[in-house]
Amino acid sequence: MCKLLLSKLRFMVFAVYLMSPQMAAPTLSCTEENSNKRSPVVKMLLRSSKMLIIKTHSDVFFLGAKTRSDVDPGTHARPLLAAPAPPNPPVVSDSIRLGPSLSRARARRPPVAAPPSLAAAARLSLSSGTYRSGQKMLGVVRRKVSGGSSPLTILGQTLPFLRAAAAPLRSYSSAFKEMTVRDALNSALDEEMSADPRVFLMGEEVGEYQGAYKISKGLLDKYGPDRVLDTPITEAGFTGIGVGAAYHGLKPVIEFMTFNFSMQAIDHIINSAAKSNYMSAGQLSVPIVFRGPNGAAAGVGAQHSHCYASWYASCPGLKVLTPYSSEDARGLLKAAIRDPDPVVFLENELLYGESFPVSAEVLDSSFSLPIGKAKIEKEGKDVTITAFSKMVGLALKAADILAKEGINAEVINLRSIRPLDRATINASVRKTNRLVTVEEGFPQHGVGAEICTSVIEESFGYLDAPVERISGADVPMPYAANLERMAVPQVEDIVRAAKRACYRSVPMAAAA
Numbered sequence: 001m002c003k004l005l006l007s008k009l010r011f012m013v014f015a016v017y018l019m020s021p022q023m024a025a026p027t028l029s030c031t032e033e034n035s036n037k038r039s040p041v042v043k044m045l046l047r048s049s050k051m052l053i054i055k056t057h058s059d060v061f062f063l064g065a066k067t068r069s070d071v072d073p074g075t076h077a078r079p080l081l082a083a084p085a086p087p088n089p090p091v092v093s094d095s096i097r098l099g100p101s102l103s104r105a106r107a108r109r110p111p112v113a114a115p116p117s118l119a120a121a122a123r124l125s126l127s128s129g130t131y132r133s134g135q136k137m138l139g140v141v142r143r144k145v146s147g148g149s150s151p152l153t154i155l156g157q158t159l160p161f162l163r164a165a166a167a168p169l170r171s172y173s174s175a176f177k178e179m180t181v182r183d184a185l186n187s188a189l190d191e192e193m194s195a196d197p198r199v200f201l202m203g204e205e206v207g208e209y210q211g212a213y214k215i216s217k218g219l220l221d222k223y224g225p226d227r228v229l230d231t232p233i234t235e236a237g238f239t240g241i242g243v244g245a246a247y248h249g250l251k252p253v254i255e256f257m258t259f260n261f262s263m264q265a266i267d268h269i270i271n272s273a274a275k276s277n278y279m280s281a282g283q284l285s286v287p288i289v290f291r292g293p294n295g296a297a298a299g300v301g302a303q304h305s306h307c308y309a310s311w312y313a314s315c316p317g318l319k320v321l322t323p324y325s326s327e328d329a330r331g332l333l334k335a336a337i338r339d340p341d342p343v344v345f346l347e348n349e350l351l352y353g354e355s356f357p358v359s360a361e362v363l364d365s366s367f368s369l370p371i372g373k374a375k376i377e378k379e380g381k382d383v384t385i386t387a388f389s390k391m392v393g394l395a396l397k398a399a400d401i402l403a404k405e406g407i408n409a410e411v412i413n414l415r416s417i418r419p420l421d422r423a424t425i426n427a428s429v430r431k432t433n434r435l436v437t438v439e440e441g442f443p444q445h446g447v448g449a450e451i452c453t454s455v456i457e458e459s460f461g462y463l464d465a466p467v468e469r470i471s472g473a474d475v476p477m478p479y480a481a482n483l484e485r486m487a488v489p490q491v492e493d494i495v496r497a498a499k500r501a502c503y504r505s506v507p508m509a510a511a512a
């Protein structure tokens, strides 16, 4: 339904498809005014979102290729790598993503950021309906680039104003002790946009409609259409634009209406974002956040209820965060936006409306959480239960039930799936000697499988019982409500697994 609303959005999409620098570039453009008369090629581009290459007079910018054979890697790589160094190259933090050899390579060759002209192009392409013909639009992009007025300078000029506007909204939060996950995410976005003019938000319905789940409420009014960009239904298109903007020093936050739809754009997430730092020997930094609701919702069937944590977490170059509470949501989203690497930020639709107590420290605008660090939500000594996102709530409920039966469970909220906090899990299992992993996703090659292997590698001798793995059922999500309930982990499943691990007698499960 939300998707239908997109039809009224003002946007202009253009793509300059360029097979090689020698070939003249056919130019495509489309505005709201002529949207009914789109050429078949533009319609195809809009539908399948194959934004390819934008060429300006000075650079060829790679947005994303339809297939590998569309673009010779050398064609786009060269101009990017040859771009002149700006006065202040962005700092790329040392982090887990690089092996020692690459860190050395990077130490020899400091990171080089290219000028942010792609962002200028992206901004022009999305924010205004005034440029009618592709030729003219290219001209505008050229002038913009050669005139030296980058979006960073423009944003820099508006920063004092934005800061002033943000001040009253920021002070409201310290008055509350409870905060919903929705408000936590909204305030984190708001504060990071206010603190750093390079941060912008892009996605379907994030602006005029205030976000399909109202996470971006108020942000369009506050930061304007240059920094809160409504896009057409083109995941591969706007994700590619986002990755290109990140190559050039901006910090995009890309919202997927739900993570189902990130499948349309996974090529950009993996091939364009995750691998670029490594493949450019540390010259390219891709500070981008992909965020949106992930995991099973209620009654939406197989295509719509799917946890992608283990998919993205298996990919080097990405960080994968899974907030549970409002504290997690605020602290991890801020950390994700500040991070120099691509971060997949998996929220949960069913948690948005839940309230959690938050401390004054959490409400402070400087608050953030370390990436790669789990939180022990409840200490215990008899069995370790690991969980993330919504499943943390179930694990805590299970721990309450277990406590009544004399089992003191330790509940670990993983917070970060990649990097995984193996040390915390390891230490906990060495203390409790028992482990139950909980996740919503499929069992095979899941997060639980990784944790189990890690514990066996590090602390096999400490295990007093087989590891129990609770996960979603190994089937596409059923639509029927009774079957859906059986396909996602329930509190009783966790309780039973923990009791088995503690060698308590567990009666047979009642028939559904």
Ligand SMILES: *[C@@H]1O[C@H](CO)[C@@H](O)[C@H](O)[C@H]1NC(C)=O
Pocket: 257, 258, 259, 260, 293, 294, 295, 296, 297, 298, 300, 303, 304, 305, 306, 307, 349
């Ligand atoms: C997938 O999309 C549907 C809407 O089409 C949404 O209701 C559902 O929650 C989504 N699921 C996930 C896992 O994002």
Ligand SMILES: *[C@@H]1O[C@H](CO)[C@@H](O)[C@H](O)[C@H]1NC(C)=O
Pocket: 422, 423, 424, 426, 427, 458, 459
């Ligand atoms: C697990 O704990 C042991 C003992 O403290 C330690 O030697 C090992 O490095 C730990 N492993 C991880 C991954 O933290």
